Amino acid sequence: PNGTTYVLEKSGNTLNVGQNTINAISAAAAFAASSGGTASISVAGAGAVAQNVVLSKVNAFADGSRFGSDAKKVDNVDIDARSDSTISSTVAAAALAIGGGGTAGVGVSIGIGVAQNFIGWQPGQSNATPAEVQAYLRDTSVVADDAITLDALADQSINSMVLAGSAAVGAGGTAGVGIAGSGVLSENKIGVNTRAFIDGTGTQGIVADSVSLV
Numbered sequence: 001p002n003g004t005t006y007v008l009e010k011s012g013n014t015l016n017v018g019q020n021t022i023n024a025i026s027a028a029a030a031f032a033a034s035s036g037g038t039a040s041i042s043v044a045g046a047g048a049v050a051q052n053v054v055l056s057k058v059n060a061f062a063d064g065s066r067f068g069s070d071a072k073k074v075d076n077v078d079i080d081a082r083s084d085s086t087i088s089s090t091v092a093a094a095a096l097a098i099g100g101g102g103t104a105g106v107g108v109s110i111g112i113g114v115a116q117n118f119i120g121w122q123p124g125q126s127n128a129t130p131a132e133v134q135a136y137l138r139d140t141s142v143v144a145d146d147a148i149t150l151d152a153l154a155d156q157s158i159n160s161m162v163l164a165g166s167a168a169v170g171a172g173g174t175a176g177v178g179i180a181g182s183g184v185l186s187e188n189k190i191g192v193n194t195r196a197f198i199d200g201t202g203t204q205g206i207v208a209d210s211v212s213l214v
Contacts, residue, residue: 022087026050032109033098039172040101046166047112048093054119054156057132058083066202068143076146077208081135082153083192089159091115093182095166104175107168111182115162120191128191131156136195141202148208152196158188 032044060081068074097109116123120131135152142148162185168178196213198206 022052022054022089024050024052024088025090026115027092029093030095030109030111032096032107035100035105037102039104039106040099041106042097042099042108044095044097044109044166044168045111046093046095047114048091049114049116050089050091051116051123052087052089052118053121053123054085054087055122055129055131056083056085056120059132059134059136061134061136061138062140063138064202065140066204067140069204070143073143073145073207076144076148077137077142078147078149079135079137080149080151080153081133081196082151082155083131083133084155085119085131086156087117087119087158087160089115089117090161092163093165095180095182096168097178097180098169100171102173104177105170105172106177106179107170108179109166109168110180111164111166112184113162113164114185115160116187117158117160118189119156119158121189128189130191130193133192133194134196137198139200139202141204142206142208143204144208146208147210147212148206149212149214150196150198151214152194153214154192154194156190156192158190160186160188162186
């Protein structure tokens with residue numbers, strides 16, 4: 001997880017900055033077959049692993065600024081920060097082993113599927129590296145006729161499906177042994193800090209018809 005991709009979209013006078021979501025599919029399959037006049041052993045194994053990480057910061061703010069004055073008020077001030085992150089992960093592993101011999105046949109197979117999905121977490125860490133979503137005014141004065149609105153919104157989700165299957169067949173004139181095993185692991189974590197706040201009011205303070213922090 002070393003690459004970062006952003007999407008910029010301009011809508012009127014608004015510039016939206018977004019980050020791509022992750023859609024991952026991992027699959028593995030194995031097949032083994034053997035036969036012998038006396039004895040035969042066949043072994044097959046398949047494993048599929050997917051690890052997906054999203055780390056992000058979205059900050060919309062004004063710092064050390066001034067909007068309006070007593071002589072010339074602004075209409076309103078609206079600052080919005082929004083983060084939407086989605087991981088969709090599908091992992092599938094399947095293994096089949098067939099062993100056949102005149103006297104004894106042994107088939108052994110194992111299938112393992114692992115999915116690790118993290119939003120606002122680093123793999124292997126016990127503490128979150130939370131995704132940050134903040135809308136704020138810091139040391140900023142506002143003199144407005146209308147409203148001041150600061151919105152910080154976060155919508156993170158993980159959809160994960162992990163499948164593993166195995167089958168083993170052993171056939172022999174005297175003995176036939178089939179051993180099959182499968183296992184799955186799904187680890188999903190989300191960490192997000194969301195804040196909308198005003199910290200310091202600059203030289204002229206905060207003057208508005210209403211103030212909303214979401």
